[in-house]
Amino acid sequence: xxxxxxxxxxxxxxxxxxxxxxxxxxxxxxxxxxxxxxxxxxxxxxxxxxxxxxxxxxxxxxxxxxxxxxxxxxxxxxxxxxxxxxxxxxxxxxxxxxxxxxxxxxxxxxxxxxx
Amino acid sequence: xxxxxxxxxxxxxxxxxxxxxxxxxxxxxxxxxxxxxxxxxxxxxxxxxxxxxxxxxxxxxxxxxxxxxxxxxxxxxxxxxxxxxxxxxxxxxxxxxxxxxxxxxxxxxxxxx
Numbered sequence: 129x130x131x132x133x134x135x136x137x138x139x140x141x142x143x144x145x146x147x148x149x150x151x152x153x154x155x156x157x158x159x160x161x162x163x164x165x166x167x168x169x170x171x172x173x174x175x176x177x178x179x180x181x182x183x184x185x186x187x188x189x190x191x192x193x194x195x196x197x198x199x200x201x202x203x204x205x206x207x208x209x210x211x212x213x214x215x216x217x218x219x220x221x222x223x224x225x226x227x228x229x230x231x232x233x234x235x236x237x238x239x240x241x242x243x
Numbered sequence: 244x245x246x247x248x249x250x251x252x253x254x255x256x257x258x259x260x261x262x263x264x265x266x267x268x269x270x271x272x273x274x275x276x277x278x279x280x281x282x283x284x285x286x287x288x289x290x291x292x293x294x295x296x297x298x299x300x301x302x303x304x305x306x307x308x309x310x311x312x313x314x315x316x317x318x319x320x321x322x323x324x325x326x327x328x329x330x331x332x333x334x335x336x337x338x339x340x341x342x343x344x345x346x347x348x349x350x351x352x353x354x355x356x
Binding site for chain 2: 171230231
């Protein structure tokens with residue numbers, strides 16, 4: 129099983145709303161990532177979790193709050209977003225060590241629209 | 244720092260045509276190289292990879308060879324199908340599970356019947 133799942137598939141939220149994105153993998157991967165992808169652009173890294181601990185935050189605004197409750201789950205909590213935050217949010221995972229640890233497996237993404 | 248440069252698209256081909264998408268990289272270490280494909284409305288799928296010089300990655304009729312001397316990893320397919328229409332991203336990583344996955348800008352391929 130090389131699947132990363134993400135819910136919801138689509139999300140529309142107002143600027144005062146609070147919502148969460150969810151990501152799940154059951155491949156035993158101990159590194160998990162959040163990316164933001166704008167139209168016609170490559171993914172931009174937001175956060176990296178390694179062994180359930182936040183190891184990288186790419187200067188992301190505090191209105192995005194990641195959480196890793198366990199080794200299989202990754203959440204992204206959203207609050208007071210701006211219209212420019214509308215994008216495809218991708219979750220990915222990878223092995224934490226070993227020769228295959230370089231490749232990342234991506235979920236299908238959550239299409240977020242902020243109104 | 245590490246970087247990836249891809250040929251600009253979009254690329255439009257007729258079905259059964261030969262495909263080449265050029266990718267060159269700059270890296271200080273010995274990176275692993277990847278091609279990812281993104282179909283409309285979907286996430287990225289790992290298409291193929293190569294982890295050392297002269298390795299050839301292949302999958303679904305696509306191939307790419309890791310050329311250290313020319314710092315290239317060009318994607319090729321002998322006969323494209325309409326279903327290959329997608330955006331293709333070249334990427335490299337030489338520091339796993341960190342922030343070192345570098346993506347190219349992406350090349351949009353459209354295959355017409």
